[in-house]
Amino acid sequence: MIVRNLYPGAMASNCYLLTVGSDAAVVDPSAPVADILSALRESGATLSAILLTHGHFDHLFSLKALRKATDAPVLIHANDADLPDDPEKNMFKRMFGMPRKFGAPDRVLQSGEEVLLGNEPIRVIHTPGHTAGSVCFLCNGEFLLTGDTLFADSCGRTDLYSGDEEAMFASLHRLRALPSDLCIYPGHGDPALLGQALDNVIY
Numbered sequence: 001m002i003v004r005n006l007y008p009g010a011m012a013s014n015c016y017l018l019t020v021g022s023d024a025a026v027v028d029p030s031a032p033v034a035d036i037l038s039a040l041r042e043s044g045a046t047l048s049a050i051l052l053t054h055g056h057f058d059h060l061f062s063l064k065a066l067r068k069a070t071d072a073p074v075l076i077h078a079n080d081a082d083l084p085d086d087p088e089k090n091m092f093k094r095m096f097g098m099p100r101k102f103g104a105p106d107r108v109l110q111s112g113e114e115v116l117l118g119n120e121p122i123r124v125i126h127t128p129g130h131t132a133g134s135v136c137f138l139c140n141g142e143f144l145l146t147g148d149t150l151f152a153d154s155c156g157r158t159d160l161y162s163g164d165e166e167a168m169f170a171s172l173h174r175l176r177a178l179p180s181d182l183c184i185y186p187g188h189g190d191p192a193l194l195g196q197a198l199d200n201v202i203y
């Protein structure tokens with residue numbers, strides 16, 4: 001599986017394009033939709049799913065436009081299913097003082113489920129804490145997309161809607177079960193090695 005960050009160094013979240021042969025998925029469509037569509041064209045792959053690590057607005061800016069342009073289904077963990085379309089819960093209103101809705105998902109994800117991209121599995125690992133429905137995506141066992149659960153040198157905040165500090169630490173401890181040399185691609189900032197990133201936040 002190939003991963004490419006379409007929105008590095010941006011104010012919003014990282015936006016990842018995953019491809020396996022002629023199949024593509026976009027994780028957290030924060031980048032301008034024109035950039036996402038041109039990256040898809042370049043890759044020659046067809047978008048089969050829009051995956052969300054959680055329901056905060058900074059990961060969703062192009063969600064509506066991308067879904068409209070591609071008809072690809074939007075998938076998010078069941079516990080965050082109501083966030084994208086709820087301006088209070090997705091934090092947009094708190095940040096900008098006005099509501100913005102991003103639409104309801106097409107399907108909800110459960111922990112442990114595998115979404116196939118081409119013939120390679122993307123495993124959903126439920127990691128509540130930043131939000132109740134935050135997940136990490138383990139991509140064919142090759143790398144881990146961590147959303148706002150784990151960054152290179154910190155973990156996500158737990159003081160927003162449905163955040164839970166105890167759940168966050170339990171989630172981080174569960175990630176210890178994965179290989180420490182696994183590369184993580186976080187929702188914000190640079191990639192890192194899982195073991196080193198965990199060492200920065202738990203002991």
Ligand SMILES: [Zn+2]
Nearest residue numbers: 013058148187
């Ligand atoms: Zn974020």
Ligand SMILES: [Zn+2]
Nearest residue numbers: 054056130148
């Ligand atoms: Zn977030």
